[in-house]
Amino acid sequence: MSDTAPAPVEEVTRRGQARKNRRQGGVVEQRSTLQVWGKSALLGVILLWCLFPFFWLIMTSLKIGDRALNSPDLFQGPFGLQNYEAVFGQNFHLNLRNSFVVAGATTIICILVGSLTAYAIARLPLKRKILLLSGVLAVSLFPPVALVPPLYELWRNLGLLNTWEGLYIPYTAFTLPLTIFILMTFYASIPKDLEEAARVDGATPFQAFWRVILPLAAPGVFAAAIIIFVLSWNEFLLANTFAPRNPEIAQTVPVAIAAFTGAVPFQRPIGTITAACVIVTIPMIIIALIFQKRIVAGLTAGSVKG
Amino acid sequence: MAKIEFDGVWKRFPDGTEAVKDLNLQVDDGEFVILVGPSGCGKSTALRMVAGLETISEGKMVIGDRVVNDLSPGERDIAMVFQSYALYPHMSVGDNMGFALKMAKIPKNEIEERVNKAADILGLTEYLHRKPKALSGGQRQRVAMGRAIVRNPQAFLMDEPLSNLDAKLRVQMRAEIAALQNRLGVTTLYVTHDQIEAMTMGDRVAVLKLGELQQVDSPQALYDNPDNLFVAGFIGSPAMNLAEGTVDDVDGEIRVKLGTLSSLKVNDKALERYPGLRSRVGGKVAVGMRPEHFFRADGSTPQDQMMPERNVTMVELLGSEVLVHFGTSASPIITEDMRQAVDDPEAFAEMEREAREGGQQFVSKMEPQDAPKVGDRVDVGFRADQMHFFDIETGLALR
Amino acid sequence: MAKIEFDGVWKRFPDGTEAVKDLNLQVDDGEFVILVGPSGCGKSTALRMVAGLETISEGKMVIGDRVVNDLSPGERDIAMVFQSYALYPHMSVGDNMGFALKMAKIPKNEIEERVNKAADILGLTEYLHRKPKALSGGQRQRVAMGRAIVRNPQAFLMDEPLSNLDAKLRVQMRAEIAALQNRLGVTTLYVTHDQIEAMTMGDRVAVLKLGELQQVDSPQALYDNPDNLFVAGFIGSPAMNLAEGTVDDVDGEIRVKLGTLSSLKVNDKALERYPGLRSRVGGKVAVGMRPEHFFRADGSTPQDQMMPERNVTMVELLGSEVLVHFGTSASPIITEDMRQAVDDPEAFAEMEREAREGGQQFVSKMEPQDAPKVGDRVDVGFRADQMHFFDIETGLALR
Amino acid sequence: TPGGDDDEAEGGEMVWAIGGSEAQVGGVHQTIAERWSEANPDNPIRIEILPEAADEQREQQALDLQAEAGGFDVLGVDVIWTGEYSENEWLESLEDIRGDIEAVTLPGPFETGIWGGELWAAPYNSNAGFLYYRTDLIDTPPTTWEELCQVAEEAGSAEGIAGFVGQGAQYEGFVVNWLEYYWGLGGELYNEDQSEVLFDVELATQATEFMADALSDCYAPGFNTSMEEEARNEFQGGNAVFMRNWPYAYSLIQEDTGSPANENFDIAPLPTFTGQGTISALGGFNNAVSAFSNNKEAAKEFVLWAATDPEVQATLATEASLPPTMASVYDDLADDPVMSLLGEVLSEAKPRPPAPQWNEISVTMQRALYPAYNGEGDPRSAAEEVLAFLEGTVGN
Amino acid sequence: MADTQIAPEPGTRAGAGPGGPRAAKRKGLSERALARVFVAPSVLLMALVALFPVIWAIVISLFLYTRRQQTGFGGLENYTDALTSGRFWDSVWFTFVFTVSSVTFEFLIGLGFALLMNQAFRGRGVTRAAILVPWVIPTVIAAQMWFFMFNVTPGFINNLLGLGNFNWLGQPGWPIFAVVFADVWKTAPFVALLLLAGLQTIPGDVYESARVDDAGMFQRFWFITMPLLKPAILVALLFRTVDALRVYDLPAVMTQGAFGTESLAILVREFVVRTPNPGFGAALSTLTFILVLGVGMIFVILLGRDLVIGTEGEE
């Protein structure tokens, strides 16, 4: 197992210091070369585990020709970019747009609305919190496939079919429980004194939350944001029901991918699917890369004594 | 500006701990009251109740002429220095100090001005842009101070605000706080463990014990006329020496006998302050003697004002003065009350042992030039007018 | 048990702050050394370097006879009381205290025994099952203490371990720590801001300023013979009065003149301690006078040992003694050194103003019965043998 | 004829809900829709592309129909959905155009549009299974399953490859494959009008046992997890001697010049157990008119046109290799090996009963027979289970 | 500041009774009211979306259907049917086995990942993103991918491990392994992300304490990290468990429910979509819901004990 002392990256990037000052506060730790190698090897194995299938996706997406695509040999050609061309030949950029809007809106609304609720549950006086939490949790637990028919009916009457709203509203509702739980644990971990200080300083409960608690919960907020974004980006069932067609309107990426067809009936469009998958995975990796920067330790260091 | 009034205030924590019990205390408008008491006696809790950070289990809390039991902290308009500092870790020192002003929508340049001024006072100017985590403990405490003093609130609540500062800075800060409080006339409740702060800064000092208020009075009055054994033992450092004494009437002159050896005269001045002593003749009382009222006796000291040939067991050089510990055969006081005040079973056990053996150590403060050596046998004088007397059971002063 | 040695140790924080500069200090095996210095001078940093919690930027750290620069904290076998306590929030008080023992695979019943004993000493017995967050500030600090004293390590490092305790408890704890250290003979480095702790607890006291070691010596030696202006001003509370004085030779008798009025005799005893003063005749020196060496002059006081008709500007009653502030025309000392020691531009500015105006306030400690009233004009005497002299530029004692 | 409530809505664009690759832009369904729209500018038709998977198509149609939303006018319905849709009253009866259709349509495909004696869906395209075999490894295709299995094993082991691949995973395709054995043994599910169960436990047990045996003999490894594409990949990769698959594989293998099977394969009718004739399950899609359409008349005209216009039907075959349902078209396609074989096979192909319960039946068969052939259950009791279920369906 | 004796609170002074203290009027929202305001949007949103359908589903679960045709009120008949059907219990068993095994491994691996991602080393950002990759791939595609990996055709894993034609998905026992494996691969990063975030909340000075107390790496992990990470662990386990209890895509795509890999969600979908029987489907959904909620409640109560209780109003 590894050590969990907080370790900001900035320090690591100062290369000269890096060797001695491995971690914040510069705790002394001996590192034999053996350990370094061991860790590197472990890292290698983990990356292989995580990335090999993705590598498979990329290789497959570059293959052309029916048999290459179905070959167990990753390096069996011929290779080309035709699959990608085909993907974008199908208005895929519009699907990307829809997914971005829907996942983005879900993330923003979820964080905004969920933060408040989580804060109220973690810190404000409310009665029957456990019951409330259970209720919140319950929302996301009903098998969604059973909710689809009545929701479809409801959405049709509300005119929400084939709209962005029709997607991000339910996404928000179904992701809120997760958001609330994650953020709640975060808020609870922030020393209560801080918020009390803010209240004494004349901040309203909202200001205390907004200016003091939320910034300190950044790691949680950004982790939650990554999760929400990915979940709503990849959601299929509701998207496929409420906006199954028409990239121009609201069809999202996973639905579009599921609608890919081979050249002839029965044929599985592996090439285009993998290409599309690579295309849609990359924005999420970028988002994860950006957001993870905010997942850092020690935000509350130095704030309270005792 | 506003008065603060505790009106029969109780605090019970969910686990049943009663941290504050039926507290009745009025801090007048503009007054500076110091709250002292042993660790864990409920000082912080009381302060936090004023601030609105703890619910009030029972009783009424009044600020100005409003009952504030249900007001949120922000609405009470008080500034507080937290015992734990509670700095905003994501804000620079400057932002920490300016936060309350920002909340109050004070213009930016005024905020800056006030923060700079406070930083000047606190010696934090060069750290204004640092985050709290890159500060030393004392610097953090000063930031916590700064957050309060930039404001101009109805009341200041300060919870051991200088405990982590060095002596020099502390002297300076004491002066600054006093000056500030004077200038603004802000009602102030101040918790401290520092005897000097307690004695010099406040208009009045309130002594708490196990959540119960013992005495509120001006510092000197508290020092000179403690209401009970607890206050007597708590105020003053080193603490008052307390021992069991037998009251005798020798030819109309009241005397107390401590242990087997000494019999000290109680002069009229002392009797004036403790008239109750007369009715105790023949009985036992608790006798209190402050270390600084001992002196190295010489030929001119009357026999009935000294304890002859005391064995010096320890000498502590404090630079400007010397603490001389010497043995006596006086029995220590053991009341339930004391026991609680001591709050330490082992020390208590030792005291009991000493009591059985009939003897305890006294501490005296002497001039360095008078300092004996350990092992010396010296005659120790005591100023007869400075004795204190308490009921041995109730602990109350024999007034 | 083991000695601790700082050998040219530097600490530079990533932002460039030099918290400890070229520290050379040896704490002998079993010795008790107190570290004092103004807030932010690097005391905690030094301690944390011993513990292995901060890397050493330069120099060598030796514990026992091992260079420990690269050893992890655990391998150094030290017990530490953190300034910020750093309690384990999820463990009960008892578990907090027993954790190190558990790590050392001490049998359960022994852990329990040792924890109970420590809890007894610290008055925490009834809180053993509470979590830290339900404790008062002082109780938390005691837990932090307890975590260290249950152990039997190579060295104790204590960072202001008693700062949040009340006077009474502090006295008790001081005694306990001293006894423990004595009994175990554990090398101890102890940071404090409390002058009494500094003066009574340690074998030696080390004074740090802005990361630089100023003087290491026994407490009394430090008090009596400060090496420089900084140490002189820092040790002692209230601080030594420092003023610019002109050295005169009047008929072979050395005198110093402070400001316009007084001219005080320097007697032989003082001259013995500051032989360098002779060579300064006609020049200016820094004169240091401790508050407790003033007294209320009466008819018998020689003219050359007093400052006549001083205006009393403030009287602080401390119970056992009285601080009397009075005006003088003596110019304060302003060296770059002082400026840094003051660490507060405003105070500095005021001092400069005073210097221009040629006058400053002196603080004296008097017996309560001698206390004048504010506004009185009194003759203030000074014990001629107790004067201190320093070079006005370098701040060094004129030895 | 349907009610007059749609009179005022007469005219306007129609929506054709159909899925699969041919519904995509450039697919043959689009071509046909364009052709109709050109000829009928008053009632043009537009395709709403449904997903690839049949279950998804059905689900999306069901949502619209259940809500009586009328979003779709013409529905592309799988041959096995007819009964279910009609029972749900989602479809407009096509009885008034039945004659025109029946006259020109192959009987098998025509039957798939019938439920309860009424025509609900107009045949559009059909499908049937072939036996693909490696011409370089065997000379003539076997005519019985036993023979096939034997040859497959011999040729396969000689070559170091697997014998036979087909659709053996637990899904609808497996039911089709199983039925082809069962029918090949002479079994039946129902009588003509589906009022009586004719399921023969004995034959069913035989069919299952055959599969169970074959699994260890001539079936390729992974047969029991393979669907159409897995089968094709194995065959196309040269790893199998025989393959049961739909016609779509033909052109794909033919185009794959790197494949060992390329140039070295041919197609034949599926064998039976008797060696007589051939039996294949029917696939394909019909077009139905939604009961909630605003434009039923035009929609009916469209489905009629799509089923009976020789040009349309021919286009299906020529442009997309989709087997037409119109008998006459096959005469013109005799030189296309696939189409000519289809013409032959389709006339003997059997539809799965388009009963409303078909999905349940299929699931029951999968759950009973799949474990049985995998050695996880007893074939006879599995067959009895199926029988019991089938009998339950005729009661109501 | 005004020189009045009385608190110069604008707006409240007018009502000040002469002399005696009086209860002050609140201004703005009380904390209690604010708490409600904070909770309201979420609750409304979730109610809008979920309440009607859930109630609808529960109501129709009381009706009998023949396929899509309602045939009358059946009370709890659908439930008794479900509870007496072996198929239901088979899928409960599979779901249970799947959940326990996948969540266990996900937790262990996720925790390992989290600890790794929490280390400081060059390229940490990229590593973090890389570790998340499996999780961002859409489940259906991941399922398809793992089907390709495990299935005999094309047989990547067999190829890689030289296992010939080992039939991972076509013989008893192994399909569960394959499905669990794929799920662990896919969702361990999710656990890792949650735990990583949780690790950031642990104050650094506790580790310093522990180091001084000579707690080794493993001991610090066990005695400090784990207990302080408990809330994050509970949240991660909670959502992983309830998700695993509703697993659909992986078994559906990889095995179609063959070889005892029919999960509850597959069963539900069967009766909602494939062989529609809305009443029975809804009853199955409700049962699933109750089961999942029951398991979820255990976590909620554990969590609540840690986090919520004590902050609750004291009345």
Ligand SMILES: Nc1ncnc2c1ncn2[C@@H]1O[C@H](COP(=O)(O)OP(=O)(O)OP(=O)(O)O)[C@@H](O)[C@H]1O
């Ligand atoms: N992480 C850091 N980065 C930069 N500067 C720091 C950091 N930590 C401490 N310092 C600075 O180093 C100096 C020494 O700090 P240290 O904590 O050792 O002071 P100290 O002597 O313990 O003071 P105090 O009595 O106030 O606790 C201070 O000026 C402080 O501001």
Ligand SMILES: Nc1ncnc2c1ncn2[C@@H]1O[C@H](COP(=O)(O)OP(=O)(O)OP(=O)(O)O)[C@@H](O)[C@H]1O
């Ligand atoms: N949350 C809590 N739950 C239960 N008891 C508590 C809680 N907080 C404090 N206490 C107890 O209440 C008593 C009073 O605590 P308080 O913090 O007011 O003490 P204090 O006078 O400020 O002490 P100190 O000088 O040590 O800071 C203590 O005995 C403490 O253990």
Ligand SMILES: [Mg+2]
């Ligand atoms: Mg306190």
Ligand SMILES: [Mg+2]
């Ligand atoms: Mg410090």
